[in-house]
Amino acid sequence: MRIILYAGKGGVGKTSIAAATGLKLADLGYRTIVISLDAAHSLSDVFDKEKRLTGSGAEKQVQINDKLWIQEIDIHEAIIEHWGSVHSYIQALLNSSGLENIVAEEVAIFPGMEEICSLLYINQYVREETYDVIILDCAPTGESLRFVSIPTALEWYINRIFKLERNLMKVVRPIVERFSSVPLPGDDYFQNIKELFDQLEGIDQILLDPKITTVRLVTNPEKIVIKETQRAFMYFCLYGLCIDAVIINRIFPDTVDSAFFDTWKQTQQTYINDALNYFSDVPIWKVPLFDDEIVGEKGLYRLAESLYADIDPAEVLFDENPYQFSKVGNQYQVSMYLPFITKQDIDLSKHGDELIVRIGGFKQHLMLPRSIAHTNVTSAKLADNRLIITFDLPEGMRQAEV
Numbered sequence: 001m002r003i004i005l006y007a008g009k010g011g012v013g014k015t016s017i018a019a020a021t022g023l024k025l026a027d028l029g030y031r032t033i034v035i036s037l038d039a040a041h042s043l044s045d046v047f048d049k050e051k052r053l054t055g056s057g058a059e060k061q062v063q064i065n066d067k068l069w070i071q072e073i074d075i076h077e078a079i080i081e082h083w084g085s086v087h088s089y090i091q092a093l094l095n096s097s098g099l100e101n102i103v104a105e106e107v108a109i110f111p112g113m114e115e116i117c118s119l120l121y122i123n124q125y126v127r128e129e130t131y132d133v134i135i136l137d138c139a140p141t142g143e144s145l146r147f148v149s150i151p152t153a154l155e156w157y158i159n160r161i162f163k164l165e166r167n168l169m170k171v172v173r174p175i176v177e178r179f180s181s182v183p184l185p186g187d188d189y190f191q192n193i194k195e196l197f198d199q200l201e202g203i204d205q206i207l208l209d210p211k212i213t214t215v216r217l218v219t220n221p222e223k224i225v226i227k228e229t230q231r232a233f234m235y236f237c238l239y240g241l242c243i244d245a246v247i248i249n250r251i252f253p254d255t256v257d258s259a260f261f262d263t264w265k266q267t268q269q270t271y272i273n274d275a276l277n278y279f280s281d282v283p284i285w286k287v288p289l290f291d292d293e294i295v296g297e298k299g300l301y302r303l304a305e306s307l308y309a310d311i312d313p314a315e316v317l318f319d320e321n322p323y324q325f326s327k328v329g330n331q332y333q334v335s336m337y338l339p340f341i342t343k344q345d346i347d348l349s350k351h352g353d354e355l356i357v358r359i360g361g362f363k364q365h366l367m368l369p370r371s372i373a374h375t376n377v378t379s380a381k382l383a384d385n386r387l388i389i390t391f392d393l394p395e396g397m398r399q400a401e402v
């Protein structure tokens with residue numbers, strides 16, 4: 001069982017690469033599903049073929065061949081199926097605030113619902129062992145980070161807030177309803193959340209197990225895209241997900257020899273070198289810009305061939321977490337995987353929200369999470385192939401002494 005996320009900035013080639021990977025896996029004999037996590041679905045357009053629908057409701061899938069399915073979740077249908085009472089309550093609440101019915105219906109889909117619906121399907125497929133590989137074609141970076149952070153956030157909500165809210169509501173409802181026309185959530189609302197949570201049980205362990213789930217970051221050799229890839233790399237590590245490849249897409253091939261593209265080619269080479277430097281531990285694949293857009297199976301096979309040749313895409317290509325973040329008392333620790341490094345002079349410097357680590361001729365850039373970007377390094381030491389950097393937390397983030 002494998003889950004592979006293809007993530008990256010908008011327009012870098014995630015959907016094309018996810019679709020091409022699906023075809024390659026199916027050819028290798030894996031029962032594969034490619035699920036689009038982007039509300040602006042384009043997955044079926046990429047395959048550009050007559051649709052054979054299977055399943056019903058929000059669970060409609062399109063069968064591409066004997067071993068390959070694709071799924072674009074219909075958020076409205078999924079919400080009616082899974083969020084019935086939660087959705088109706090929020091809608092009633094918005095209505096009572098004077099919002100037109102139709103607007104309330106739209107607004108009642110709040111951020112996170114779509115991601116939760118996708119997680120429900122993924123968990124169901126994992127439990128029922130429906131597929132050998134689940135490929136996730138992610139929405140642009142910000143939303144896919146929210147997707148991977150949801151299991152932890154939900155766990156926190158259910159354990160800390162949910163029980164309290166539910167019990168509190170039982171006590172205050174009779175009083176509030178006497179004085180206010182604002183509807184309060186009924187117990188079916190809480191029951192619904194509880195059921196959803198039960199259906200999601202275990203998904204966090206699945207996403208955090210590097211033998212099952214890995215992320216492949218798709219990027220282009222351009223300054224802003226590489227910068228966002230660095231940030232995404234750091235945040236996926238922060239959430240504990242394993243990144244097992246970085247794919248640099250749309251590289252001008254040597255056959256492009258018009259003088260018009262000379263500067264472009266130099267620029268691309270600069271950022272390819274930067275990417276090789278930043279993501280040096282993780283396998284990096286390069287994909288050329290093709291002579292046309294990638295639509296239909298022929299184009300997708302061409303892309304798959306360029307990407308994988310003899311590689312089995314289902315393999316875990318790298319299972320070490322290059323960065324680990326932890327909070328120890330009033331200190332924040334970042335540990336960096338640096339194999340083959342012996343004790344030498346370590347030079348650390350900060351440039352904006354980047355930490356630059358120099359060890360001999362080796363230079364590594366690490367994007368820091370916002371919470372510690374403006375904090376000074378207190379110490380750095382090497383242990384077990386890792387460089388451990390400690391930051392003293394600023395006053396406001398310290399735990400109160402008891």
Ligand SMILES: Nc1ncnc2c1ncn2[C@@H]1O[C@H](COP(=O)(O)OP(=O)(O)OP(=O)(O)O)[C@@H](O)[C@H]1O
Pocket residue numbers: 009010011012013014015016017038042139140249250251287288289290291292293294295
């Ligand atoms: N290597 C390539 N050569 C030529 N065209 C490409 C290449 N990679 C992607 N494209 C084209 O670029 C466009 C965007 O690709 P795609 O839809 O896969 O990106 P995306 O990252 O999924 O975008 P979004 O963030 O909007 O979902 C498509 O028209 C696709 O055919």
Ligand SMILES: [Mg+2]
Pocket residue numbers: 014015016038042137138
């Ligand atoms: Mg896409």
